[in-house]
Amino acid sequence: MKPIRVALLGCGTVGREVVRLLHEQADELAARAGAPVELAGVAVRRPHKHADLGDLLTSDASGLVTREDVDVVVEVIGGIEPARTLLLEALKAGKSVVTANKALLAEDGPALAEAADASGVDLYFEASVAGAIPLLRPLRESLAGDRITRVAGIVNGTTNFILSAMAASGASYADALEEATRLGYAEADPSADVDGYDAASKAAILASLAFHTRVNSADVHCEGIRAVTAGDIAAAATMGCVIKLLAICERTPADESMPESVSARVYPAMIPATHPLASVDGAFNAVFVEAEAAGQLMFYGQGAGGAPTASAVLGDLVAVARNRVLGGRGPRESAYASLPVRPIGTLRTRYHVSLEVVDRAGVLSTITGEFARHGVSIAAARQTGEGNGNGSARIVVVTHKAPEAALAATVDVLAGLDVVHGVHSVLRVEDLGRKGVAG
């Protein structure tokens, strides 16, 4: 049987594992793909670091991806360039592509999909979201006969590790980040993780697949966890909640103000401690899916790491190889729904607002009055720390569901009041899965 030959772009943590598994599981992969799956070459920037790969190594990635004897290109470089140019060249040259590159897919996925279509080849990217957890294939294929209404999940292990550590020990954000860095869960420059960009890329990919529409990373409202304090986490606990960095993708039916639309957003939010996502701790990922017929589903596992990510890459590689051996193609981009993306200002959620105020009679009434004036209905308000001698008190307000824009306007006004020393925090409260889930 003519082997399927693979060009590997990048040989970091994930790439090394791909090489190892291709070697160790060669017989199994051949049996499953219908032909041997062989490495044709490995493109890296610094070949001297990978001497063990011998003749397979090249620093000419562009030459490798268009080489006659290459059938499939596996990309684990990450980032936009040179990955985009290389993959477009590969697809144009008729190579199928397997990629783990969430940033590229979220920014320019349709260009890749169109290039794959033009050449009649496959584009698979299971490893781009939630690592080893089979999530994209279920969304694209298993649920293709259903209407997905919401996808909400913990899709970034670094931030989940940090928030879990803060909750477990009462540590500050800075201390928890330091621990995450020391243990290898956070990179030296943690911005992509802690500012939510990584999760936002994944949210764009999930929303696109779930709702059959194009959602770009620029469409995703994104807030990270840098501002989350130990006090916020304690406040969440008081409410029977935990704080998780969530990627939330929702389809909203048409209403008086908008046609049917989708929203995709990433922010730290309070969720009930009894929700299945609340107990997902450490570097684990979990994604909750709701569909009209299927009901509530949850997928749980390791979202990152060399071996788990390589597992997802190789699953795709077997599918792509089998398609080349037997003919046929995997699912293509499905964006027929073309739904508008809902502006974050029109989003309706609940909020937990914490203010430092002057300790004086009537202040609580002034504050709650401002909420009322903006049409934001209050579920609970409480004042603590009165008479502590330093002249300030803490007011916490929890709202009913209110439009983001109204809440933002309220907070703006509050921040300017003489009686308000400062707005301590504004956190969303998400009542995911209101129907209640066993467990």
Add this chain to the structure above:
Amino acid sequence: MKPIRVALLGCGTVGREVVRLLHEQADELAARAGAPVELAGVAVRRPHKHADLGDLLTSDASGLVTREDVDVVVEVIGGIEPARTLLLEALKAGKSVVTANKALLAEDGPALAEAADASGVDLYFEASVAGAIPLLRPLRESLAGDRITRVAGIVNGTTNFILSAMAASGASYADALEEATRLGYAEADPSADVDGYDAASKAAILASLAFHTRVNSADVHCEGIRAVTAGDIAAAATMGCVIKLLAICERTPADESMPESVSARVYPAMIPATHPLASVDGAFNAVFVEAEAAGQLMFYGQGAGGAPTASAVLGDLVAVARNRVLGGRGPRESAYASLPVRPIGTLRTRYHVSLEVVDRAGVLSTITGEFARHGVSIAAARQTGEGNGNGSARIVVVTHKAPEAALAATVDVLAGLDVVHGVHSVLRVEDLGRKGVAG
């Protein structure tokens, strides 16, 4: 675009939902499949009960599945015959098949797979295990580049509802079964569920897919939950455990006694209350998968019911339709590994043995001596109820991992001892996922 025409066999709870969704989501399904997906006919035994389906109805199932204008046959009759004959006829006639029939697949899956191969058509069966939870596609495809070592899950909602109810309220098995029947979670004849046969069929399907080998329902060691008492559940709680009916499929490396082998088994077992499967309550299903590279994964959702099962059927139907529109085929049977099935007697697990004994000095020593004589190492033994005045006491022994055969021989001998009034219960203790899982 020429439509894909579907023959539906059976129109019960699931069939009605399939009809509804095909109708309500016609536009979406057409967009996703690449062509309209239409009902060509519905075969039922009693057409008068489905008058609303009008001309689509027929009682001639055999005629329908071979009809010229039919592309795909969806089977939701269940049971071995006439389903087997009808599906073999359909496959022989070049129709692709989507089925939810776990009993048939577990008994005769290879015959169906061979018929599909002979005609070059698809055989999909996501709905046969764990209803709406996308589980088979991940096992068959997403994890095709990995080595799965264990699949363990709660795959029968009826028994999970009963065991959850017993644990929550202290109810007896009989009372919990009655409640399940009253609420529609158990059928009038509950044997297929409570005796474990339904779960055993699913275990056979899961083991076949996970380990790329043929496992038949007759290969699955199967014990149901009829013998589980409120006392057992209380005893589990004392150990920090809960009792769940588990389907467990494991791959065991070669050792001195056997080559590499698989085991598939269904029985009620104690699992740690902290394990993610322990908190899966009511009629929900969840399946835990361990793979060498991917690590630990969990899938959770509704395992039964008309709409969830129909969601899985329609997901398969879209895949099969797309393959017919675009060319190509889904994954075929992958049974290249041909691994032997390990006899239950060679299985090694831990056990919780509860005995009613004569309240007399030295009895504990006699009992523990019998374990030792059979080479079964004891982790803990305790005696309660001494001096209760009725002359009897309770001894509970928890073993380390021991071969099933040695434990069974020990229990046989114990049951015959003069000092033993009776063997109250023998329950396995499964320490799934020893590596520890977040949450």
